[in-house]
Structure formats: C-alpha cells, structure tokens
Amino acid sequence: MAFFVGTIEPAGVLHDKLGLSAVSGWIAGLNPDNVGCIVVGLLVVVWAVAIAHWRLAKVEERRRARTADAG
Structure with missing residues (x-):
C-alpha cells in the first residue's frame, strides 16, 4: 500500500514532464x-x-x- 500511495506523486510529475501513457495519466489523476x-x-x-x-x-x-x- 505504501508503495502504491508513494508512486502517485512521482507518476504525476513524470506524466506532466515526459508526456507518458494513459496509464500514468490515470495514476497522475488520482487524488x-x-x-x-x-x-x-x-x-x-x-x-x-x-x-x-x-x-x-x-x-x-x-x-x-x-x-x-x-x-
């Protein structure tokens, strides 16, 4: 659980900076x-x-x- 919660913010940053796939967009969109x-x-x-x-x-x-x- 901690790993999953801890990946939300980095996934959002990587998605914004690198324009990654839809999966990272879904993760980045999580509140x-x-x-x-x-x-x-x-x-x-x-x-x-x-x-x-x-x-x-x-x-x-x-x-x-x-x-x-x-x-």
Missing part, C-alpha cells in the same frame, strides 16, 4: 485524499471480515481444543 480513504476503507473491511471469520468459524475454540489435546 491522494481519495486514495487514503480507500486504503482506510479496505483496512476496515479486512478487519471486519477477519473478526467475522474468527467468530463464525470458532477459531478460538478449535485452537484451544488443539492445545488441550497436545498438552
């Missing part, structure tokens, strides 16, 4: 504020999915049963 919001949104979604998996799959109970059997 860093919007990218930040998208990153935060993705992190919240991933966090929510992880919590849901933890609870619905009963990961903690399976882990406890495995360690109880081993001990």
Whole structure:
C-alpha cells in the first residue's frame, strides 16, 4: 500500500514532464485524499471480515481444543 500511495506523486510529475501513457495519466489523476480513504476503507473491511471469520468459524475454540489435546 505504501508503495502504491508513494508512486502517485512521482507518476504525476513524470506524466506532466515526459508526456507518458494513459496509464500514468490515470495514476497522475488520482487524488491522494481519495486514495487514503480507500486504503482506510479496505483496512476496515479486512478487519471486519477477519473478526467475522474468527467468530463464525470458532477459531478460538478449535485452537484451544488443539492445545488441550497436545498438552
């Protein structure tokens, strides 16, 4: 994520100075504020999915049963 966010500004500068392709124009047109919001949104979604998996799959109970059997 940091690499992607960090390439937005240099891509914009290179696009303006060198007149690069449409892909660099698309990247140069990204607003860093919007990218930040998208990153935060993705992190919240991933966090929510992880919590849901933890609870619905009963990961903690399976882990406890495995360690109880081993001990």
